Amino acid sequence: MTELPKTYSPKDVEDKWYSFWESRGLFRATVNKNKTPYTIVIPPPNITGILTMGHVLNNTIQDIFIRWKRMQGYEACWIPGTDHAGIATQNVVEKSLAQEGLNRHQLGREKFLERVWEWKREYGGTIIKQLRKLGASCDWERERFTMDEGLSNAVKEVFVRLFDKGLIYRGKYIVNWCTFHHTALSDDEVEHTETQGHLWHIKYPLEGSKEFAVVATTRPETMLGDAAIAVNPKDERYKKLIGKHAILPIVGRKLPIIADEYVDSTFGTGMVKVTPAHDQNDFLMGQRHNLPQINIFNEDGTLNESVPKQYEGMDRFDCRKQIIKDLEAQGYLLKTEPHTYNVGRCYRCNTIIEPYISDQWFVKMKPLAIPALRVVHEGHVRFHPERWTKVYEHWMANIRDWCISRQLWWGHRIPVYYAPDGTYTAARNEDEARKKLGLDANTPLRQDDDVLDTWFSSWLWPFSTLGWPEDTQDLRYFNPTDTLVTGPDIIFFWVARMVMANMEFMKGMPNAQGKPRTKNEELVPFRDVYFTSIIRDAQGRKMSKSLGNSPDPLDVINEYGADALRFTVAYLSPLGQDVLFSVEKCELGRNFANKIWNAGRFLLMNKTEICGGDHLALEKLPTDHLDLADKWILSRLNHAVRDFNDALNNFHINESTKVLYDFVWHDFCDWYVELVKTRLYGDESHEVKRIVIQRALWIFDRALRMLHPHMPFVTEELWQHLTERNGQSIMRATFPTVEEQWIDEKAESEMAFVQNVINAVRTIRGENNIPPATEIRVHVRPTAEHRELIFDAYGKYLKKLARVGSIDIISPTWVPKLAASAVVDGAEIFIPLEGLIDISAERTRLEKEIARLQQLLESIAKKLSNPQFVERAPKEVVQKEREKQVNFQTSLEKLKKNLEQLAA
RNA sequence: GGGUGCUUAGCUCAGUUGGUUCAGAGCGUUGCCCUUACAAGGCAAAGGUCGAAGGUUCGACUCCUUCAGCACCCACCA
Numbered sequence: 004m005t006e007l008p009k010t011y012s013p014k015d016v017e018d019k020w021y022s023f024w025e026s027r028g029l030f031r032a033t034v035n036k037n038k039t040p041y042t043i044v045i046p047p048p049n050i051t052g053i054l055t056m057g058h059v060l061n062n063t064i065q066d067i068f069i070r071w072k073r074m075q076g077y078e079a080c081w082i083p084g085t086d087h088a089g090i091a092t093q094n095v096v097e098k099s100l101a102q103e104g105l106n107r108h109q110l111g112r113e114k115f116l117e118r119v120w121e122w123k124r125e126y127g128g129t130i131i132k133q134l135r136k137l138g139a140s141c142d143w144e145r146e147r148f149t150m151d152e153g154l155s156n157a158v159k160e161v162f163v164r165l166f167d168k169g170l171i172y173r174g175k176y177i178v179n180w181c182t183f184h185h186t187a188l189s190d191d192e193v194e195h196t197e198t199q200g201h202l203w204h205i206k207y208p209l210e211g212s213k214e215f216a217v218v219a220t221t222r223p224e225t226m227l228g229d230a231a232i233a234v235n236p237k238d239e240r241y242k243k244l245i246g247k248h249a250i251l252p253i254v255g256r257k258l259p260i261i262a263d264e265y266v267d268s269t270f271g272t273g274m275v276k277v278t279p280a281h282d283q284n285d286f287l288m289g290q291r292h293n294l295p296q297i298n299i300f301n302e303d304g305t306l307n308e309s310v311p312k313q314y315e316g317m318d319r320f321d322c323r324k325q326i327i328k329d330l331e332a333q334g335y336l337l338k339t340e341p342h343t344y345n346v347g348r349c350y351r352c353n354t355i356i357e358p359y360i361s362d363q364w365f366v367k368m369k370p371l372a373i374p375a376l377r378v379v380h381e382g383h384v385r386f387h388p389e390r391w392t393k394v395y396e397h398w399m400a401n402i403r404d405w406c407i408s409r410q411l412w413w414g415h416r417i418p419v420y421y422a423p424d425g426t427y428t429a430a431r432n433e434d435e436a437r438k439k440l441g442l443d444a445n446t447p448l449r450q451d452d453d454v455l456d457t458w459f460s461s462w463l464w465p466f467s468t469l470g471w472p473e474d475t476q477d478l479r480y481f482n483p484t485d486t487l488v489t490g491p492d493i494i495f496f497w498v499a500r501m502v503m504a505n506m507e508f509m510k511g512m513p514n515a516q517g518k519p520r521t522k523n524e525e526l527v528p529f530r531d532v533y534f535t536s537i538i539r540d541a542q543g544r545k546m547s548k549s550l551g552n553s554p555d556p557l558d559v560i561n562e563y564g565a566d567a568l569r570f571t572v573a574y575l576s577p578l579g580q581d582v583l584f585s586v587e588k589c590e591l592g593r594n595f596a597n598k599i600w601n602a603g604r605f606l607l608m609n610k611t612e613i614c615g616g617d618h619l620a621l622e623k624l625p626t627d628h629l630d631l632a633d634k635w636i637l638s639r640l641n642h643a644v645r646d647f648n649d650a651l652n653n654f655h656i657n658e659s660t661k662v663l664y665d666f667v668w669h670d671f672c673d674w675y676v677e678l679v680k681t682r683l684y685g686d687e688s689h690e691v692k693r694i695v696i697q698r699a700l701w702i703f704d705r706a707l708r709m710l711h712p713h714m715p716f717v718t719e720e721l722w723q724h725l726t727e728r729n730g731q732s733i734m735r736a737t738f739p740t741v742e743e744q745w746i747d748e749k750a751e752s753e754m755a756f757v758q759n760v761i762n763a764v765r766t767i768r769g770e771n772n773i774p775p776a777t778e779i780r781v782h783v784r785p786t787a788e789h790r791e792l793i794f795d796a797y798g799k800y801l802k803k804l805a806r807v808g809s810i811d812i813i814s815p816t817w818v819p820k821l822a823a824s825a826v827v828d829g830a831e832i833f834i835p836l837e838g839l840i841d842i843s844a845e846r847t848r849l850e851k852e853i854a855r856l857q858q859l860l861e862s863i864a865k866k867l868s869n870p871q872f873v874e875r876a877p878k879e880v881v882q883k884e885r886e887k888q889v890n891f892q893t894s895l896e897k898l899k900k901n902l903e904q905l906a907a
Numbered sequence: 908g909g910g911u912g913c914u915u916a917g918c919u920c921a922g923u924u925g926g927u928u929c930a931g932a933g934c935g936u937u938g939c940c941c942u943u944a945c946a947a948g949g950c951a952a953a954g955g956u957c958g959a960a961g962g963u964u965c966g967a968c969u970c971c972u973u974c975a976g977c978a979c980c981c982a983c984c985a
Contacts, residue, residue: 009945195983202985220985233985270984282985345983390911394980397910401981491980541919543978574933575920579912581978583919591933594947605944653923661921661932676944684943762951768939769951775940805950806942855928862927871965880926880966887928 007607007724011600013564016720021135023719029734030140032080034480041077042484043069044465044529045141046497047149049088050127051095056538056546056584057490058130059137059556060576063569064535064656065488066139070712071651073140074738080481081140082468084147085131087123089414089457090184090351096122096413112412119413136557138565138715140734147468149460150415157467158415158460159431161508166419166429170367171407173419177286178406180359181349182304182319186410187363189456190403191495193347193356202342203327204272206335207232210248210257217337219271221344222281223330224323226251227310229258230294231277236262238273252335253326254311261292280360296360302410304357319357364408364417364453371503372402374523383524384502387533387654388579391491398495405500407456414454421449462500465528466509479515484529491534501528533654536576541585554586566714567592573713574660595664596717599710602672603721606703609683609696610725621726625698628691631757632678632800634750636702639670645741647709660713667706674758675699681803700725705739753792756828757800760793763825764805767834770848771823771841778808782819782833785812789830824849824901826894831901842905849902856895863888 024030032040043065048058065081073079096119097107107115127148134141147154165171178187203223206215216232232249234241245262258277265288266275279289280296289296301307304319314322330336347356376399378384379392386392408417420436421427423446430436433448442448463471469478483505489498505528511519520526538546546553559568563586570592575582610619624637643666650658682695704726711718711733722733764781773779781801785793790812798810813819813833822835823845863884866872873881 007944010947011945195981218985222985265984267984275985277985284983284985344985388912394911397981495981537979577921580920581913585919588919588934590947594945597947598945601945601948603944608944649923655923657921658923664932672945673949765950766952770938772939775942775950859927866926866966869965873965875965876926883926891928 007600007604009601009604011564011597011717013566013596013716014561017136017138017560017565017716020716020719021138024140024732024734025135025143027730027732029732030081030142031144032078032142032481034476035078038076038078040080040481040485041069041072042080042082042481043486043488044082044468044484045084046487046489046493047084047086047147047461047464048130049091050085050123050130050148051088051091052130054130054133054137054556055553056556056572057535058134059568060538060572060582061488061490061535062134062137062139063572064533064576065486066137066569066715067573067656067659067712068486068488068651069140070715070734071738073734074708074711074736076737078480080142080145082145082147082481083131083134083139083141083143084145084464084468085127085149086457086461087148087150087414089409089411089454090186092119092123093411093413094184094351107412115412133557136560136565138569140715145468149457149464153470154460154463154467155415156431157463157471158455159418160472161463161504162418162455162459163429163431164508165366170370171364171429172367173362173364175360175362176365176406177280177283177358177360178363179347179356180302180361181352181354182300182302182357183349183352183354184411185302187359187361187406187408188349188356189406189458192350194350195345195347197343198346200342200344200346202271202340203330204337204339205252205276205330206337207249207252207258207276209244210250216244216249216260216274217272218274218276220276221342222323223326224306224319225278225281225299226276226326227254227306227314227322228278228280228297228299229254229256229276230279230289230297231258231292232260233263233266233275233277233288234260234273235264235266235268238266238268240268240273252333253329259292259294261288261294263288263291281358283358286358286360298360300357300359363406364419364451366405366407368402368405368503371507372399374506374526375399375499375502378502378506378523378527381523383527384529385531387531390579391494391532391534394491395494395499399499405456407459408451408453409456410452411454414457415460417451417453417455419451421451422446427451458496458500461497462504463508465501465505466512471508471512474513479513479517482509483525483527485531487529487532488535489532490537492537494534498532504528531654534579536580536582538572538582538584541583543581543583546584554584559586559589562586563589563593564596564716566596566717569715570595570660570713573656574664575657577657578655592714595668596714598668598672599707599714599717600721602667602676602703603707603725605676606696606700607724610700613683613689613692613696619697619700619726621697621701621704624701625694627694630682631750631753632675633698634745634747635754636670636675637745638747638751639666640702640705640739641741641743641745643670644705644709644739648741663710663713667710671702671706674754675702677804678800681799685799707733708736708739711736756789756792756830759827760830760832761801761805763827763832764801764807764834767823767825767832767845767848768805770844775806778806779834780809780811781805781807782811782813782817782822782835784815784817784831784833786829789828793830818900818904821905822901824898824905825852826897829890829893831897833901846902846905849898849905853895853898853902856891856898860888860891860895863891 069079069081100106179193181188200221202219202221204217204219206217208215229251244260247260248257249260251258265284277285277288279285279294280298297309299306299310306314306317306322308315349356376396379395419427419429420433422440422442426440428436428439430439436448437446465484466478466482469475469482471478506526509520509526514520514525540546540552544552567589571589643662646662647659650662679695679699683692707718707722719733783793794812801807801810819833819835821837822833825832866884
């Protein structure tokens with residue numbers, strides 16, 4: 004075996020191991036009755052997407068869970084896939100068409116869709132390939148696409164069932180219209196941004212009077228579609244006007260003055276122009292009062308033929324300017340004031356949304372929401388952090404119908420068929436449609452032109468990917484899935500709807516036992532939802548393409564390594580907080596990977612040295628010749644395993660990284676390896692050395708296993724080097740379990756004492772600038788409790804770790820002349836080195852320590868002299884305070900004496 | 908208008924059931940070291956009293972109230 008390089012080089016190993024895992028089918032998950040399933044469905048990224056830092060975080064966390072559970076013996080199944088992303092994808096392809104001087108209408112629907120599929124084949128897999136670079140252990144054979152045949156069937160099936168149940172309906176409604184995409188959007192797809200605009204006050208002449216009605220508006224161009232003026236029925240000022248008419252300026256149309264509770268008499272003039280075709284609230288008012296809906300726009304936001312000629316064909320915002328000019332010229336504009344209001348914009352293209360009346364398809368949500376609300380309330384689906392439960396419940400309780408039709412071409416075409424006479428039905432195919440409509444086989448049918456909202460396929464993801472509506476073994480075994488890892492920004496779009504869909508469509512499907520599902524806990528799509536942090540840049544801004552502040556994860560992987568990136572983002576991600584990320588932060592992960600690497604390198608070198616080419620069996624812990632360091636590290640290891648599992652069980656990902664970091668770096672590398680050296684380089688027999696290195700390897704092996712879910716590549720590479728397992732992978736090694744017999748509080752406290760003594764000596768050395776090359780002599784006066792510990796075996800630790808030449812145990816009365824000193828758990832340490840010690844620095848140090856102890860003692864005294872405390876606080880707490888008091892007091896006295904000695 | 912989260916060392920942030928050797932980490936800073944795993948390293952040091960004001964409690968960074976600042980979500984008044 005060749006020697007490992009001094010620095011870990013991720014590039015040289017990552018691809019090698021990924022293909023090793025993949026080619027050996029180690030990511031595969033199959034129905035296995037002997038194992039408990041653990042399932043995650045990936046939030047399917049858009050096929051247009053490339054890997055972002057958000058994906059990195061999200062998928063790293065999923066992979067951590069999957070690898071951890073897999074090693075724990077679960078049948079861990081991670082289902083990957085992509086989303087067809089209607090608007091986004093159509094956009095991309097239309098843009099590339101535009102470069103050829105074409106648009107989709109010139110191409111026609113069929114040709115255009117061919118182009119999209121072509122594009123998908125060529126570029127659609129990018130993100131999936133990139134996930135491999137990250138180390139994601141998805142079961143790639145299960146990869147799905149939301150427009151796969153199977154998933155398309157599921158979509159149709161769901162649509163038809165909901166339609167037949169009366170939960171899908173068609174209606175002329177006012178919707179959020181994107182004038183760029185020429186499509187309706189659901190309410191959730193509209194983003195509101197606060198905008199500085201104006202409030203224009205316009206005079207509408209009253210019929211048969213010299214008076215005016217004054218209305219205020221932020222969108223004056225919509226007056227062309229006004230159908231009425233409304234006032235509040237309780238408003239005394241305007242009561243007499245109700246039922247009269249006003250004249251719409253410029254147009255000259257007669258507008259009735261109506262009364263409606265909706266009007267807030269305290270806002271503006273208390274009079275509202277009513278535009279039923281172009282305002283959500285006016286639309287509702289219009290329905291209540293039977294007002295005409297005057298649509299003044301074309302689909303692209305230009306003015307249509309229903310407006311006076313001079314405005315026809317104008318863009319809506321040009322028209323606004325012109326209207327204002329004209330109103331002013333004709334004396335109708337009373338005043339203009341600045342006004343801040345919220346403007347809805349398309350979440351894809353940022354175009355200002357126009358409320359617009361059109362024929363759309365809707366899902367009635369209330370009946371679906373009720374069970375979905377209950378199941379979260381009952382705790383069958385748990386959110387982490389928990390606070391999202393409230394957000395979810397609020398949305399569910401106030402749910403509105405879902406506009407599911409989109410005027411696009413790319414997507415699942417709505418499975419509704421129209422007969423020549425205009426009657427229609429939803430069906431899985433034309434034959435079924437004809438049957439349902441009672442038509443003969445030759446009657447031509449027309450399918451609805453619109454496609455479904457992208458989310459209409461994603462909400463089926465946890466079961467459509469497993470074969471639904473077929474009753475498959477996969478579906479029985481892997482659904483309900485276990486953990487969903489996603490961003491809180493799509494809690495409504497996706498998470499909530501998946502709960503509704505699973506509840507509705509898995510009802511009655513066979514469970515793992517083959518019995519029809521009825522219980523809520525077997526109808527949920529997943530049991531836990533982990534909401535990831537939102538990744539921001541170092542300034543706290545969202546990562547975005549336009550800001551150019553989003554690092555390319557592949558560059559980061561290239562520079563720092565996938566493990567470094569994974570570990571860093573996991574380390575930075577507390578539950579429920581945003582993460583400020585910058586590339587340089589990956590140094591943390593890179594340095595840690597390198598530290599692990601070098602620990603392995605050290606062990607490997609010594610293994611070769613001591614054991615030659617012998618293969619070491621690492622199945623069993625070698626328990627011969629255990630010393631304090633061994634007992635201590637075994638105890639620490641088992642604590643670490645427990646803490647790690649606790650952290651992940653509670654979804655505290657960052658906590659789990661800290662457990663790893665502390666154990667590996669601070670316990671194992673900083674202390675254990677150094678302690679082991681004292682034996683490897685000491686005068687132990689060869690046999691003992693062999694056992695010592697073997698045991699160190701065994702412990703390191705457990706550490707690697709624990710590290711593997713977070714850092715799969717470096718752990719695999721080292722594992723293969725160190726343990727010579729031909730063809731096996733650490734991926735499928737057993738995850739360490741807590742072995743209570745190794746938890747050893749005594750060893751931990753003894754080791755803590757040794758560490759404290761060493762630290763005390765090191766501090767003195769540091770403070771007095773004693774060069775490392777200078778060996779020093781140390782006198783120790785231990786307490787009875789630690790006498791043996793110091794005297795017996797552990798002098799060797801001090802010698803090596805604090806660079807001590809010799810250690811003398813001194814009698815209770817002996818006082819060194821000129822010495823630095825410290826007190827550790829009552830034990831006194833003296834370093835008598837005339838000429839080496841800076842006396843005034845040493846005095847300062849002692850005085851500081853004395854002051855610290857005095858402060859502690861003061862607060863303890865205050866407590867203990869408080870009768871309330873002594874009476875009411877638990878006995879153990881009081882007892883602990885008393886013990887501390889004694890300890891601090893004796894330490895204090897010793898230090899004082901030493902200080903005096905130094906002064907003399 | 909309703910809601911949520913945040914405010915802890917120079918910077919970025921941890922701190923899960925209230926008990927001062929738990930006020931921590933990483934980075935940065937300072938000093939000494941290329942000590943035969945690691946300078947992407949080792950050893951040590953300096954820096955915070957935990958946004959403000961009250962309250963509960965024997966005791967609060969940790970619970971409650973109010974306030975201030977920051978961020979976000981939902982609804983939306985023309």
